[in-house]
Amino acid sequence: MHYLSTRSSHDLGSFCDVLLAGLAPDGGLAMPEYIPQIEHATLSAWQKLSYQDLAFEVMRPYISDIPEAELRGIIARSYTAEKFGSEAITPLSRLGASNLYLLELSNGPSLAFKDIAMQFLGEVFEYVLAQRGERLNILGATSGDTGSAAEYAMIGKDNVNVFMLSPHGRMSAFQQAQMYSLQEPNIVNIAVQGVFDDCQDLVKAVNADADFKSQYHIGAVNSINWARILAQSVYYFKAYLASGVAIGEAVDVCVPSGNFGNLFSGYLAKSMGLPLRRLIVASNENDVLHEFFSTGKYRVRPGKEVAKTSSPSMDIGKASNFERFIYLMSDGDGAQITRWWQEIEQGHIPSIHEHGTWQAVKESGLGAGRSTHQDRLNTIAGIERRFARLIDPHTADGVFVGEQFAEENVPMICLETALPAKFEDTVMEAVGHPAERPARFADIENLPKYVEVIENDVEKLKSLIAEKLAES
Numbered sequence: 001m002h003y004l005s006t007r008s009s010h011d012l013g014s015f016c017d018v019l020l021a022g023l024a025p026d027g028g029l030a031m032p033e034y035i036p037q038i039e040h041a042t043l044s045a046w047q048k049l050s051y052q053d054l055a056f057e058v059m060r061p062y063i064s065d066i067p068e069a070e071l072r073g074i075i076a077r078s079y080t081a082e083k084f085g086s087e088a089i090t091p092l093s094r095l096g097a098s099n100l101y102l103l104e105l106s107n108g109p110s111l112a113f114k115d116i117a118m119q120f121l122g123e124v125f126e127y128v129l130a131q132r133g134e135r136l137n138i139l140g141a142t143s144g145d146t147g148s149a150a151e152y153a154m155i156g157k158d159n160v161n162v163f164m165l166s167p168h169g170r171m172s173a174f175q176q177a178q179m180y181s182l183q184e185p186n187i188v189n190i191a192v193q194g195v196f197d198d199c200q201d202l203v204k205a206v207n208a209d210a211d212f213k214s215q216y217h218i219g220a221v222n223s224i225n226w227a228r229i230l231a232q233s234v235y236y237f238k239a240y241l242a243s244g245v246a247i248g249e250a251v252d253v254c255v256p257s258g259n260f261g262n263l264f265s266g267y268l269a270k271s272m273g274l275p276l277r278r279l280i281v282a283s284n285e286n287d288v289l290h291e292f293f294s295t296g297k298y299r300v301r302p303g304k305e306v307a308k309t310s311s312p313s314m315d316i317g318k319a320s321n322f323e324r325f326i327y328l329m330s331d332g333d334g335a336q337i338t339r340w341w342q343e344i345e346q347g348h349i350p351s352i353h354e355h356g357t358w359q360a361v362k363e364s365g366l367g368a369g370r371s372t373h374q375d376r377l378n379t380i381a382g383i384e385r386r387f388a389r390l391i392d393p394h395t396a397d398g399v400f401v402g403e404q405f406a407e408e409n410v411p412m413i414c415l416e417t418a419l420p421a422k423f424e425d426t427v428m429e430a431v432g433h434p435a436e437r438p439a440r441f442a443d444i445e446n447l448p449k450y451v452e453v454i455e456n457d458v459e460k461l462k463s464l465i466a467e468k469l470a471e472s
């Protein structure tokens with residue numbers, strides 16, 4: 001399997017090449033040259049597979065450059081019952097006798113769904129780097145959950161360092177403590193005086209400096225990484241197969257969304273032939289995606305227009321993986337994608353809504369809704385009252401929107417993207433008591449913090465990276 005850029009038909013190589021590369025040289029994102037198709041008979045046969053074997057079957061066609069036994073080993077080390085709390089890895093639980101289900105994606109080391117992709121990334125990086133005799137310095141940006149998931153996945157990996165940017169003071173106390181309390185020789189936390197989009201722009205600016213990038217072996221783990229998208233598509237298969245519907249029957253899924261990575265993974269699964277009927281985007285007040293699916297207008301917001309909300313991991317002004325979806329909707333028209341994304345970079349609304357691509361979007365099965373702080377509070381309280389189950393604010397965005405789209409007799413699977421213990425303040429506000437916290441995080445806010453605070457300035461960031469690498 002080869003990969004192409006969304007902005008040209010430029011050949012980006014095989015899985016291991018795009019794994020380490022980040023953005024394509026033309027600024028686009030990596031996409032597989034075709035999407036393998038899974039027959040219903042194959043899906044039936046997959047019903048009895050373990051999570052690990054299912055992950056192997058789903059990902060195998062995309063990864064032609066890692067031998068089978070090695071790939072199975074990587075997957076086995078990524079997804080252990082010990083790390084994820086159960087053999088199921090991502091259990092599906094039905095809420096009472098309703099048609100609402102929660103797909104539990106947050107039982108891993110950092111208590112958010114990003115662990116699913118990151119644990120795989122950590123193992124596959126270690127394997128590929130060792131094969132190639134290379135080192136990698138991961139430069140990433142996080143609005144909360146990516147950072148801790150990446151850091152927990154890279155602990156002890158001796159050919160990888162992590163430089164993780166986070167928006168200063170914008171994450172929950174628990175999220176900050178989860179990252180900043182780590183005292184690991186290969187992990188550097190950097191708090192930027194700005195919002196998440198500023199952090200993302202800094203990462204882009206460093207990557208735009210080709211000399212710096214190659215001198216310091218800079219790589220990425222942010223949500224544009226293809227391996228993350230691929231690893232996440234596995235649990236859509238798992239959820240469908242666990243839902244109890246006959247193979248071929250409809251299931252709907254609702255996804256709390258920010259950078260559109262999770263949802264795109266679902267769309268990939270659907271494109272492979274998984275019978276997902278509707279895929280619903282749940283946005284918070286930062287409703288770029290909801291606006292697009294309602295109007296066809298993709299109106300990117302500058303950092304200063306991004307609201308700080310109680311589902312902070314969805315506080316984005318643009319959705320990086322959205323380009324992949326529009327690429328598929330445009331039938332792989334790289335020239336058109338290039339024009340549209342140039343318009344976006346110049347602050348314009350691209351003309352997607354006036355193009356045949358908009359018709360394809362409307363037929364894609366995607367839909368969207370949005371929720372507010374009050375909706376989240378009501379949903380957290382309502383789900384606890386009705387089903388004795390506490391959910392986090394991001395999951396609440398998903399459940400709130402999912403319930404609006406739910407149809408009788410069709411399972412509505414809402415993705416649980418974090419555990420409520422990560423967002424204590426909002427949970428307290430909603431139900432008046434905190435969520436139970438896994439013992440290993442009991443007193444985490446009181447641990448010493450290791451973090452470098454810097455201005456929103458790319459030169460400052462580059463000198464910090466250079467300085468840290470000179471020390472190590």
Ligand SMILES: *Cc1c(COP(=O)(O)O)cnc(C)c1O
Binds near residue numbers: 112145223259262263
């Ligand atoms: C990252 C994150 C999201 C958004 O996922 P995307 O793939 O960026 O759309 C939603 N909820 C939580 C808890 C997250 O950490």
